[in-house]
Amino acid sequence: MAERLYRAVPADALRIVPLDDFTLIFHRPSGLSHLVTAPAPEILELLEQGPLTRAALLARLGERFELADASVEALDARLGELVATGLVEAA
Amino acid sequence: MGFRVGSDWRAPIAELERLYAGYPQPEDGIPDFTVRLFAARPWRRWLRPAVTLGGDFVLPDAAPLPLAQGLLAAEMAMNLQMALGQRRYLLLHASAVERDGCAVLMTGLSGAGKSTLAALLGARGWRLMGDEFALVDPATGLVHAFPRLVSLKNAAIDVVRAALPEARFGPLLAGTPKGDIRHLVPDAEAVARMAEPAQPALILFPRFGFDAAERGLGPSEVFVRLTQASTNYVALGERGFEAMTRLVREVPARAIDYPDADSAIAQVETLWSAL
Numbered sequence: 001m002a003e004r005l006y007r008a009v010p011a012d013a014l015r016i017v018p019l020d021d022f023t024l025i026f027h028r029p030s031g032l033s034h035l036v037t038a039p040a041p042e043i044l045e046l047l048e049q050g051p052l053t054r055a056a057l058l059a060r061l062g063e064r065f066e067l068a069d070a071s072v073e074a075l076d077a078r079l080g081e082l083v084a085t086g087l088v089e090a091a
Numbered sequence: 092m093g094f095r096v097g098s099d100w101r102a103p104i105a106e107l108e109r110l111y112a113g114y115p116q117p118e119d120g121i122p123d124f125t126v127r128l129f130a131a132r133p134w135r136r137w138l139r140p141a142v143t144l145g146g147d148f149v150l151p152d153a154a155p156l157p158l159a160q161g162l163l164a165a166e167m168a169m170n171l172q173m174a175l176g177q178r179r180y181l182l183l184h185a186s187a188v189e190r191d192g193c194a195v196l197m198t199g200l201s202g203a204g205k206s207t208l209a210a211l212l213g214a215r216g217w218r219l220m221g222d223e224f225a226l227v228d229p230a231t232g233l234v235h236a237f238p239r240l241v242s243l244k245n246a247a248i249d250v251v252r253a254a255l256p257e258a259r260f261g262p263l264l265a266g267t268p269k270g271d272i273r274h275l276v277p278d279a280e281a282v283a284r285m286a287e288p289a290q291p292a293l294i295l296f297p298r299f300g301f302d303a304a305e306r307g308l309g310p311s312e313v314f315v316r317l318t319q320a321s322t323n324y325v326a327l328g329e330r331g332f333e334a335m336t337r338l339v340r341e342v343p344a345r346a347i348d349y350p351d352a353d354s355a356i357a358q359v360e361t362l363w364s365a366l
Contacts, residue, residue, distance in 0.1 A: 015329070017336050022311035026332040031325065033318070033332055035311055 005091045006079060007051035008044060014087065027086055034085055040078055047088060054079065092237065093117030094169050098128040099136050103161030110240055110261050110274065113282050124172035128164055131155060144168040148175035160264050163272055166240060173224055174322035180226035180235060181327055181334040184320045187220035187234055188212045193292035194234045195359065196225050198320045204299040207247040208355055210275055214254040215356065219281040220289065229334035233288035238281040240274035248273045250352050292366060294344040297355060301348035305358060308346055310339040
């Protein structure tokens, strides 16, 4: 079975506004606003460049954002939240 | 913003006519919202008369008020129409005062002192824009005034009467769900200039009953607090998001604790002069 891929939603579905330690995201399809913090904006930024598996995503996050201590479970939880809110698509 | 108010009783309408005597009619003659004060059962017009709130928008489980508090019922019903029905502006449950074209917005939980501070600043040369709702125009970012009767509660009633001995007040409404309430009629300037918007320049989160203190708030904390203080943020969709993000990114915000009104006024003036 192929490993699950995570991908960004179409760019025009989101309005992303960095504020401070938090980033505001308006999700146009639902009309809901989300206030997120690391690593969620970083995950969205990486997925904008193309779909990734969980393992690849974790590796890229570690390289780019010094999130090396992020555990697989924590990343899973954040990814799950992003998928549940419609900010990331899982295929 | 115009209201049409219907009532099963004459008294609340007479109070409204007296207290809003100096207010203009809606420009096009068409009210924006309708409010009805009615007896839930016919005999309750006379027997222990109880006022139920009705209108374009209603809360199904709002408890009726005794007729003696009919004015409060009318004010609550009008606020409810704004809270649930307003679509043009982003509505913030906040008081607002203006000086030199710039506005200070004050918001907080009930009892934080937003009405009292707005009334007291109004007594010191600021223009009262409103004590209940600040209306933010998503297109311009400007704050529009909504200078309704200022609802003063408990100890604040005497504090404001002392500061504004010449002002007009409504009747004392004793024993309401929020304690004693007395309404202050906004002064002539507040009414005459109600159509003039202002640039938001300072957002304050006052808290009464603590030693004087203040701290700055970051945009994300202000966003959370202001969305909680808005009754129509979600309903406005992306326009609400735009108005709110602009506000929290561009306007400085402070939380201020204060032990008494004089202390709060001094804090506001100091923060204002440092802008």
